[in-house]
Amino acid sequence: MEYRIAKGVFDILPHDPDTKGRWRSSAYWHYVEKQIHEIAREFGFSEIRTPLFESTELFTRSIGATSDIVTKEMYTFFDKANRSLTLRPEGTAPVMRSLIEKKLCTQQKVYYLYSMFRYERQQAGRYRQHHQFGIEAVGNASPYQDAEGIILLYTLLTRLGLKNLTLHLNSIGDSIDRNAYRTALQNFLKPYFKCLSVESQARFETNPLRILDSKDSRDIEITQNAPFILEFLRDETKSHFETVCALLKNEGVYFNVNPKLVRGLDYYNRTVFEITSEHLGAQNALGGGGRYDGLIKDLGGPDTPAFGFGAGLERIIQAMLAQGAYLPEEGILQLYMIPLGEKAFAPSFHLLNQLRNQHIVAQMDFSEKKLKSAMKFANQIKAQYVVVIGEEELKTGKISLKNMKTGENKEVSIDQLVETMKHV
């Protein structure tokens, strides 16, 4: 039996031999993850890690019973005690569950970086296990909080060298604004009901706002002249949105107000945003989020406002490669040691550990290769320096340190190798 990887998922490898799979190189992931941890720290966010699965009810309640995720995409299973559990399809609900449970809902700024699971139809840019960096800022209703979150993601993507980004911004108001808008939108759509896609017809009663972000060409045409939610914002929600816009403008973060942006999850209110890249295909969203002031109360916690976003690492790395942004190749190997003859192994191994104790990246050939093939291998793994340690070297205490780039050899005493390597 030949085992194959499950559908819709992928391995992250040291090097993927498939050139189209370069984005799956672990060195790139390390680099992007490092930048994420760094920027989160700079913006005052601390890491949170929640379990891979939660009770199913947490997701149906928070994401919304009519959302795509809940209706089609959840990996749900029953444990041995017949509890319904679900692999997390998104990050916000688990984090809220944790903060509520630990009574930490006052002024928390947390971030996460881990896998999500969605049973998606297979297509480019959509995987059944994908990775998200997300933030959740809890306990602050200020528009400054919205601006801070958006600027964080925008700055991260810019630092990673991404260009041609579009920041789509909208406000979907609060529940009073939305109820008024919902009625107006339904009134507008009613005469076209029969021409809407089947999916949008189903959403007409349950979630008509989602019809605005339908990808179906008939729906797009019909909604072109639909009323915009921004016209339904009352003074307070309107001024919140205007402040967010002004703050972003002031920081040189350019955006498009996109009145059709509603996002797929039910818990959002007020500010919603999405950042897209020109360099991805149909699945062009790198990340998005917004304010969700009602969610914590809805999940049984205190009435606490919050703002957050989630961004996908697969798409970020793919966009970086498509644009030729800097991505480091695999880790550098500073020194490769080739012991020749049985007697050379133990002293070489001791030296290897001394080098590593001084943080020199070193490897040793354990496989008793012939000198020629060991040198060839050193070349292949891109060693910067090579030393050969044979009986002669052990007798004289001198070795020749070969610079693989220039081909130069430098004589060094074995006792001085660690010190020399620290300064090359």
Ligand code: AMP
């Ligand atoms: P969402 O929670 O759907 O708003 O997703 C947040 C971000 O995660 C998106 O903007 C994408 O970058 C990424 N994402 C969502 N679903 C997938 C998926 N199935 N495969 C790859 N990336 C995804």
